[in-house]
Structure formats: structure tokens, C-alpha cells
Amino acid sequence: MQLKYTNKINKIRTFALSLVFIGIAIMYIGIFFKTSIFLMTAFMLIGFLATIASAVVYFWIGMLSTRAIQVVCPNCEKPTKVLGRVDACMHCKQPLTMDPELDGKEFDEKYNIKKIQKKQS
Numbered sequence: 491m492q493l494k495y496t497n498k499i500n501k502i503r504t505f506a507l508s509l510v511f512i513g514i515a516i517m518y519i520g521i522f523f524k525t526s527i528f529l530m531t532a533f534m535l536i537g538f539l540a541t542i543a544s545a546v547v548y549f550w551i552g553m554l555s556t557r558a559i560q561v562v563c564p565n566c567e568k569p570t571k572v573l574g575r576v577d578a579c580m581h582c583k584q585p586l587t588m589d590p591e592l593d594g595k596e597f598d599e600k601y602n603i604k605k606i607q608k609k610q611s
């Protein structure tokens with residue numbers, strides 16, 4: 491069975507990258523509305539905002555990355571970053587945990603939600 495979990499930092503990075511392309515695509519669509527200044531401006535503005543948003547996401551991931559704990563993956567022996575209580579290896583998607591309580595338990599993204607953490611303890 492293939493693990494569907496991906497490293498959070500990688501996931502957010504992919505999201506930021508796709509946001510850049512979406513922003514450019516929206517601005518490109520705006521070119522087709524040359525006849526309407528209003529529509530063209532609207533598309534350009536939305537596209538521009540998407541591009542700005544991706545820059546913000548990139549900045550945010552930079553901040554998160556410094557806070558993430560660097561570990562050596564026990565599976566592929568490459569250094570990876572763990573964000574939150576459970577995360578997956580950047581290289582081999584091996585589920586990793588920072589909590590000894592969760593050691594050996596099945597990987598679950600739910601462990602990162604604060605409410606559920608409280609309920610369990």
C-alpha cells in the first residue's frame with residue numbers, strides 16, 4: 491500500500507508554487523478582456539494578489555522551516571524536517587513522530603489538531 495502522506499513543508503511549497511502559476515494564468519486571462527477595462531483590471535488584480543499570496547506563503551514556509559526539527563530519517567537515512575507532532579519524511583514519505591507516546595501507532599494527521607490532542611490527554 492502506498493503511503494499518501496507527504497511532508498508538510500513540501501506540501502506547502504508545492505501549494506505556493508501552484509499559486510504563482512494560477513496567478514500568472516489569471517493575469518493572462520485578463521489579456522483576453524481588452525475590450526472591458528473593468529474586467530481586465532479585475533483579472534489583473536486577482537492574478538497579482540495570487541502572486542503576492544504565494545510570496546507570503548513562501549515567507550511563511552521559510553519561518554516554519556526554521557522552527558521545524560531536523561532529524562535523520564530512520565528509513566532512508568537522509569536528513570529531513572519534522573513539523574508538528576507527526577509528519578512524513580521529505581524523501582521516502584516514511585511517517586515520523588516527535589511524540590514518544592505515538593511511537594508505533596498508525597500515522598494519523600489528526601494528531602496535529604489541537605482539539606483532538608486535548609481530548610486524548
Ligand SMILES: [Zn+2]
Binds near residue numbers: 563567568570580584
Ligand atoms: Zn526517509
